[in-house]
Amino acid sequence: xxxxxxxxxxxxxxxxxxxxxxxxxxxxxxxxxxxxxxxxxxxxxxxxxxxxxxxxxxxxxxxxxxxxxxxxxxxxxxxxxxxxxxxxxxxxxxxxxxxxxxxxxxxxxxxxxxxxxxxxxxxxxxxxxxxxxxxxxxxxxxxxxxxxxxxxxxxxxxxxxxxxxxxxxxxxxxxxxxxxxxxxxxxxxxxxxxxx
Amino acid sequence: xxxxxxxxxxxxxxxxxxxxxxxxxxxxxxxxxxxxxxxxxxxxxxxxxxxxxxxxxxxxxxxxxxxxxxxxxxxxxxxxxxxxxxxxxxxxxxxxxxxxxxxxxxxxxxxxxxxxxxxxxxxxxxxxxxxxxxxxxxxxxxxxxxxxxxxxxxxxxxxxxxxxxxxxxxxxx
Numbered sequence: 001x002x003x004x005x006x007x008x009x010x011x012x013x014x015x016x017x018x019x020x021x022x023x024x025x026x027x028x029x030x031x032x033x034x035x036x037x038x039x040x041x042x043x044x045x046x047x048x049x050x051x052x053x054x055x056x057x058x059x060x061x062x063x064x065x066x067x068x069x070x071x072x073x074x075x076x077x078x079x080x081x082x083x084x085x086x087x088x089x090x091x092x093x094x095x096x097x098x099x100x101x102x103x104x105x106x107x108x109x110x111x112x113x114x115x116x117x118x119x120x121x122x123x124x125x126x127x128x129x130x131x132x133x134x135x136x137x138x139x140x141x142x143x144x145x146x147x148x149x150x151x152x153x154x155x156x157x158x159x160x161x162x163x164x165x166x167x168x169x170x171x172x173x174x175x176x177x178x179x180x181x182x183x184x185x186x187x188x189x190x191x192x193x194x195x196x
Numbered sequence: 197x198x199x200x201x202x203x204x205x206x207x208x209x210x211x212x213x214x215x216x217x218x219x220x221x222x223x224x225x226x227x228x229x230x231x232x233x234x235x236x237x238x239x240x241x242x243x244x245x246x247x248x249x250x251x252x253x254x255x256x257x258x259x260x261x262x263x264x265x266x267x268x269x270x271x272x273x274x275x276x277x278x279x280x281x282x283x284x285x286x287x288x289x290x291x292x293x294x295x296x297x298x299x300x301x302x303x304x305x306x307x308x309x310x311x312x313x314x315x316x317x318x319x320x321x322x323x324x325x326x327x328x329x330x331x332x333x334x335x336x337x338x339x340x341x342x343x344x345x346x347x348x349x350x351x352x353x354x355x356x357x358x359x360x361x362x363x364x365x366x367x368x369x
Binding site: 010018020022026027029032034036039046056066070078099100104105106109114116120128135139147153170 | 205206208209211212213214215217218219220222224225226227228229230232236239240241244255256257258261270272273275276277278279280281282283284285286287288291294295296297298299300301309310312314316317318319320321322323324326327328329330331332333335336338339340341343344345346347349350351353354355356358359360361364367368369
């Protein structure tokens with residue numbers, strides 16, 4: 001039955017309207033979790049606030065487990081769900097460049113829009129920077145095209161790569177997330193801070 | 197007896213479950229994950245199409261993009277990102293956090309904070325195009341569907357930020 005759009009249960013225009021509603025939920029949860037504060041986000045890298053780690057990994061395992069069960073019950077056909085393609089070189093280099101941007105700017109794109117929505121002017125500056133960075137890429141594309149398309153593996157998933165059942169990988173990731181939450185709670189006690 | 201100060205934000209684990217449900221809804225309804233940088237790219241391409249149509253017809257990136265996206269602004273991510281602005285505003289309004297300000301460590305000036313925000317944004321924007329998505333589109337959404345690329349990007353973003361944290365500590369703590 002799902003994804004609804006692929007099976008033509010909803011029209012393309014309805015899909016865009018639902019995208020707007022989903023965005024409202026996305027923005028509301030990000031802001032409510034404190035992701036509109038760059039100092040809170042950056043706190044993750046100094047151990048004084050590990051909210052990012054907790055929210056990010058709880059969200060990833062919730063959605064992952066949800067899809068696993070939906071597919072088990074026959075509610076969603078995972079073959080029609082978009083799986084991000086894997087280009088090893090650009091995934092890694094792009095990630096490193098984003099990591100530099102994260103520690104310098106204190107936001108990622110989604111959280112910057114969320115922070116801008118409540119009036120953070122540093123987030124507006126970050127969004128201006130994002131736009132410039134994207135223009136550098138689109139304008140200089142011929143220079144980066146080779147790197148952008150190197151080492152393409154198709155759309156492998158982690159369980160395929162490790163050759164284990166999807167559920168077993170999911171269980172492993174959940175246990176790993178719990179271990180990280182434990183470290184996060186420990187770090188927050190060790191490096192106390194004020195609330196931003 | 198001192199008054200216990202309540203935290204003004206959601207419990208992070210509850211926030212995480214809610215965010216996971218939003219992501220699950222996106223996959224259930226639209227067969228795709230969340231994102232942010234892709235919407236800015238749509239706006240960039242759309243602006244170039246309008247301001248410099250001949251350049252958009254000749255430069256490789258815009259040419260390829262326009263072939264597959266007949267109307268760049270009528271995209272899922274653009275509508276979703278408009279929703280993010282509304283949702284963020286609503287949450288901030290309910291929690292009384294609406295305020296124009298430049299947030300920064302007391303050790304640095306607002307000017308320094310703005311300069312670093314612009315520079316950081318430039319790196320993040322460039323990286324998000326090279327990596328085919330940012331923290332939302334590539335790392336979070338990719339991890340939820342177990343994409344190998346999503347895990348690689350996530351590890352690279354957080355690993356790099358951790359490694360460089362020491363050099364930028366004055367900006368934050």
